[in-house]
Amino acid sequence: MSNTSGTEVDEFRGAEQPLSSANCCRQGCRFFAAETGSVPSGSDRNWAIQTFARNETIYTKGAKSAFTYRVLEGAVRLTRVFADGRRQIVNFYLPDEIFGFEFSDTYTSTAEAVGEVVTMRCPRSCVLYHSATDPDINLRRLAMLGKSLNASEKHVTMLGHQSARQRVASFFLTFDKGRSKDDSFMLDLPLGRQDIADYLGLTIETTCRALSDLKRRRIIDTPRRRQIVVRDPSCLKAIAEGLAA
Amino acid sequence: MSNTSGTEVDEFRGAEQPLSSANCCRQGCRFFAAETGSVPSGSDRNWAIQTFARNETIYTKGAKSAFTYRVLEGAVRLTRVFADGRRQIVNFYLPDEIFGFEFSDTYTSTAEAVGEVVTMRCPRSCVLYHSATDPDINLRRLAMLGKSLNASEKHVTMLGHQSARQRVASFFLTFDKGRSKDDSFMLDLPLGRQDIADYLGLTIETTCRALSDLKRRRIIDTPRRRQIVVRDPSCLKAIAEGLAA
């Protein structure tokens, strides 16, 4: 469908900062090239650490997309707001993940700090400079975007056909990256119930009830407010896939 | 979140066909470079016309991603199927749009022909070859993927917080590309009700009821089965945004 205006590429090319500003980026900004690189040290002036307070807006949908960010600490949520004030969270970003990487001159979503957040940011001109000079970087970015698209389509699938309990189960499982299955694990997410609800497309009450239900059945546990212990991942998986109630 | 396995880039690089097969792609396959290019003529062996019958599977989720396709005629749907047999359509592709452009070696969704479909396809090795040799093409692909991601996030927003009537209204408006507002327009979509329902995350009955409701109120009309006339786009927009019932 690709239902967008259609001139984003040209805008991209005609960005305010021309691609010829060769000394714009030296080593510092190359963080963006690394998938899981370490934080660059030194005093390069092109990247900067920026911190945000809880619930602070990092950028707003429609604003000029001046920077691309990487999360160092905390969590960031990308939201889209409706006319009636309700919001949908389209993605969360955890440490080492990159957000705010846009093609149009304006951001397509709003980014907010979930808790205290520390980021590293790179100006768009610098990102564009690398696009033009480093042949490999675009491939890495394509791979990154491909993953995001895949995740987003998974999200669509979840919202389209899963019940509240299935959504909650799926949600926790997306954080279970490459563990030996059937091992219980703990999630220390800095997210509140409202954040989870807005990601799952549910009300806070329904989310809560689903959590309580899973707790009652000893599939998960919540020792603290923002800690989740998944006791029985395989059962949770069965629930998420609709193979168990 | 980017909840995927995490080794897709390496798989991408290590594709079966090495990038050095220089004469793999001459003019024909460069269709992929053009956003709205014309169909290449001649007898280049690297692209091929392929047609599919109604409801035929073009490729299956998990299969080797051997080709990238462009729609010439008809419509293609990308679906993800649940364990219980229900499906979610994550995207439609109409003429001139490209699908099956993957980073991993395997397709992430299943593609099916909605009606009779004519496509042009390009082998993955060729696509990869261009990635390595044409510096501009990756930028164009990034822009394309960025649009897809944006559309997908819009889809998430729709499924997360909109009612049946809002979803149907939003759906028709996504096809209204750059028209002077308030002008009624006609859509000649080759989609059946089930396809629309599966895209909107609704049942066919609910979709039908929403359509009937909009018809009764003279906001839309359905002269033929797969034709939709939007009589009052601004009213439809108000409904989609929750500003009107």
Place this chain on the structure above:
DNA sequence: CGGCATGTTGAAACGTTTCAACGAGAGTGG
């Protein structure tokens, strides 16, 4: 220890789904 934000639970209202029946349209063969 208040005071306040956040989380949890209950009961009624609401919208969507389900199951069932019926109608309309397209294609085929008599």
Place this chain on the structure above:
DNA sequence: CCACTCTCGTTGAAACGTTTCAACATGCCG
């Protein structure tokens, strides 16, 4: 050309799950 058939679309009524509104509990921070 009509009648037949089959698929697809439409409508109705009950069942179901989520939302809403309300109250209460819990945790956190001054």
